[in-house]
Amino acid sequence: MPLFKKKMQRSKSLSRKEISLARLENFRKEVITDHHTVPLGELCRRLNTDRENGLTVKQAADVLQKTGPNTLTPSTKTPEYIKFLKTISHGFSVLLWIGAFLCFAAVTLRKLTTHEFDTDNLILGCVLVVVVMVTGVFMYFQEHKSQKIMESFANMVPPKATVIRGGETMTIVSRDIVIGDLVDMKFGDRIPADIRIIQSQGFKVDNSALTGESEPQYRGTECTSDDLLETKNFAFFSTNAVEGTAKGIVVACGDHTVMGRIAGLTARLQPNKTPIAKELEHFMKIISCWACLLGFVFGGAALAMNYSWIEASLFLIGIIVANVPEGLLATVTVCLSVTAKRMAGRNCLVKNLEAVETLGSTSVICSDKTGTLTQNKMxxxxxxxxxxxxxxxxxxxxxxxxxxxxxxxxxxxxxxxxxxxxxxxxxxxxxxxxxxxxxxxxxxxxxxxxxxxxxxxxxxxxxxxxxxxxxxxxxxxxxxxxxxxxxxxxxxxxxxxxxxxxxxxxxxxxxxxxxxxxxxxxxxxxxxxxxxxxxxxxxxxxxxxxxxxxxxxxxxxxxxxxxxxxxxxxxxxxxxxxxxxDPPRPQVPDAVERCRNAGIRVVMVTGDHPITAKAIAKEVSIIKSKESLDVANVGVVETIPPTLKDTAIVIHGSALRDMTNQELDHILRSFKEIVFARTSPTQKLQIVEGFQRLGQIGKLFAFNS
The missing domain is CATH 3.40.1110.10 (Calcium-transporting ATPase, cytoplasmic domain N)
Known part of the structure; x- marks a missing residue:
């Protein structure tokens, strides 16, 4: 039976990985659309809209009824009581519950057979239950507080937008925008959907949250690239307009936008177990096997010495419970809580207590450039x-x-x-x-x-x-x-x-x-x-x-x-x-050097230009080699000459797109100093998965100041 369960778990794990890779590949294909390349007349016919007057009010209402509101689908919320039950029944807590059950079983067994009340086992059982409940409350409170902060980020969705319907300009709630709407945008607005630009007057957008470009990007009517993320006639949902004015036709809303697909992809991924969770699970198995072995050995010895089966059973339960480390879970939880509190004092939010230990086990850091290594200020x-x-x-x-x-x-x-x-x-x-x-x-x-x-x-x-x-x-x-x-x-x-x-x-x-x-x-x-x-x-x-x-x-x-x-x-x-x-933060070179001395690799993963990324990487000591290998627009062969092993490598996103997983793993394994430039958010996920395949424990840092 255990062998069958292991096979089932292994098959589930493999299928989950295969599903994740399939979804990643599907996302890459979906994100390559022709909305930015087709002639404007063809696009208007396809969306049944008008470039001057937009949709009529009735048309917009019909489309809204069919497609739903222009919002990202929220993740399924787990009831609070389920979250609490998970905190008191996961990992090492299971062993303590088993120990408490055995204590209460021993009390009941002694009461039924000898009519004596076993106070020691009762107290020990109650202590185990209290330990599990108190540590569970600590963990639940910490995760609940972090979750509330994360939920507040949902308010970043733009509340209103200006559209032209039936030739009349009106301001509506952004959730009511539909595909085919003609949107009027100006500096200071947040882009309410994925929009094809049809008119522009000095219009610039801040794409740093999506592509890592610290410089505002000009947006006009001309298609400049087959790559949707590179073309100049497209504005993306949730980016900011910083200069000029423009008009455009909505071609994607909600979950179907580039940002929505990225959010959906990351939401569907199953998180891996943290190192401390794996270690506690491994330790629990060892302790359980050892306790059961000793219990049965001493229980058998008691029977061999002519003790009754009741006394032998109580002795067996006592040996097993005695080997359960009651204070381990409380000690781990308190230590992680204290560390999380200290990190909160440094403006670092800990969503999961176990992530604190993961941070200490990190072997690779994949860092964005704009706003993370740099000041996000020209x-x-x-x-x-x-x-x-x-x-x-x-x-x-x-x-x-x-x-x-x-x-x-x-x-x-x-x-x-x-x-x-x-x-x-x-x-x-x-x-x-x-x-x-x-x-x-x-x-x-x-x-x-x-x-x-x-x-x-x-x-x-x-x-x-x-x-x-x-x-x-x-x-x-x-x-x-x-x-x-x-x-x-x-x-x-x-x-x-x-x-x-x-x-x-x-x-x-x-x-x-x-x-x-x-x-x-x-x-x-x-x-x-x-x-x-x-x-x-x-x-x-x-x-x-x-x-x-x-x-x-x-x-x-x-x-x-x-x-x-x-x-x-x-x-x-x-x-x-x-x-x-965009100059690097003054403290970054020292931080990178300290990570290097601690055995942690620092890899730059950015959407910025390769030349800029390489220059910043050298300035902050991510690249220390005098020579570097630039890989762009071509695939990478499986065999790399030994003379290049000690050089740095700069990989363009177009080359990464054509790589197989084996080629990517070969690069991650062979080069110590790596810079990925012109990468999309999906490719950043691909890089992180590549390091995970090699057994690395890492963090992806990407934030703007």
Whole structure:
């Protein structure tokens, strides 16, 4: 019979793994849809909607009745009494219940046979019951409190959204949004569903919670990739709009959104037993076998010595109960509770007490980058002007900002950065440190604004902008990849521009270098290109800056027009680069080194660009090898040359998608320093399962500050 049970348990375990892998594969297939690639007309016909007027009110009501509300299906709630019964009947508690039952059986047996009352066994049985009940109450209270906190996260679902139905704009509760609805979005909104963008005006979204991109991502009408997570004409449920406005057609709601499928996939996974649960279960089996063996040996010996069967039975029960460690469960529970309380004092929520011990048994840490290893805050880290690259102070205080080279080239760069910038400080925080002040605007422009404020070259950027008012602005777009503005400057008009380095350099015929303006020769262009490449190889986002003092025919009264442009946009003067990065948290390198000394591997798993991920990994000591193997767009062979065993490896999500489990396991086993970049949330789960197949005990850290 025990053998049959073991086979049944093994078959259940295998089927559960197979089901998990099948669901993972199905999710990968489901998430690859054509909603972002089909022509807009075909999409409207498919969803029976109109790109101008949206659905009618009746159509929306019919669809809502068929598909249900736009919400994630909540997990099945276990009744509270069932949760309590589980806490007093799992693992080692079973052995204590058996011991208590044997004690009460001994009391009953002695009372029935000898008419004597066995006070010792009665007290011992009651003690065992009290121990189980008290420890159960401790565990139930801790898990119940954590569960309440986790349930409060459900309030993050956007409460309202603006839709166009029958040509009329109306605000409705987001749960009433249906597939085919025409949604109007603006900065500050939370995206209420998966939406195909059909109109966009400087629209940007924060996808850091989904893809790990710390920089807000532009969203337009053009399909830029077959990969749904990479294309620019799609906005995802529960992400945030941070800039601009847009309209779009809802193509997926609730559980069918990308975020909903991820939530459903993780909710269906069966949690593995914790190391302490496995050890207690193993210890319980050993103690049970040992106690039963001793009990039957001494019970048999008592019978052989001509004791009655009643006395031999009581002796057998006493031996078994004597070998039950009554205080072990209480000791373990109290220790875990004290540790959980200490961790709560450090803002670390412990949902399950046994997870505390699992944290101490960790052998692998898979960590996200954005907001976990980094500060989730863009910062100017380098700037290049006058053919000199200068390291910017990226500390919170930034005390070295006042020591930057106060040259004319730096002055021109700061002038461009101040004027060609839409970000502004929020009023009411003037007395606070610059690094901690809130800014309204794009993350990159926020970083540049704070950098300019700290340099103190032109005083306050706000005052400088008031002195030189803006006459025209052309916002950044994915097509032009530059931002342009024209300002009044001492009776003349100054054009300033910033954007992608290659686009800026292509529009420049002059350069300010060596303290004067010179023609942009091929030699100077090569110097600029080399400086840009060196900064980009550090994983930094590089922006180029240029300006042009318009001739006297352009005055402040001239009516500038952006489309078609009635002013020059070429033959500009290049003034320099600024490089931005999401800097690592100051305490991370030391933490990574301490984990390494403790025998714990730290692996980066991020949705960010491989170059950026690799640069941050080197900066925080996840990668210490001088050489690294980059794997992208191709599969990985099973055999890796021995010369590469001690190198680091950077794996692109596209390569991971084509790997088999055997190839992934081979990489996880062969390389000590690993970085996964451009990974989707599903692939992160795949990586964790790969480490679990190798018998590793690990944690996946992914949170934003």
């Amino acid at each position: 910062t100017v880290c380098h700037f290049w002007c006058d053919n000199i690259t200068t390291n910017a102070d990226i500390t919170v205080q930034q005390n070295a900002a006042k020591n930057y080279r106060n040259t004319e080239a730096f002055d021109l760069l700061m002038r461009c950065a101040t004027l060609c910038n839409r970000a502004e400080f929020i009023h009411g925080q003037e007395g606070e440190p610059i690094a901690t002040r809130s800014v309204r605007g794009d993350a990159s422009e926020e970083a540049i604004l704070k950098f300019v404020e700290l340099s103190h070259l032109h005083g306050s950027p706000t005052d400088f902008r008031k002195t030189h008012p803006k006459l025209l602005e052309v916002p950044f777009s994915s097509t032009t990849k530059y931002q342009l503005s024209i300002h009044e400057m001492d009776g003349r008009c100054l054009l300033v521009m910033k954007g992608a380095p290659e686009r800026i350099l292509a529009r420049c015929s002059k350069i300010f270098i060596d303290g004067t303006t010179k023609e942009m020769t091929e030699e100077y262009r090569i110097k600029c290109d080399n400086a840009c490449v060196q900064l980009a190889e550090k994983g930094e986002r590089v922006l180029g800056f240029c300006d042009l003092l318009l001739d006297e025919s352009y005055t402040k009264d001239f009516k500038f027009c952006a489309e078609p442009a009635n002013f020059p946009r070429r033959d500009l003067r290049f003034v320099g680069f600024m490089a931005l990065i």
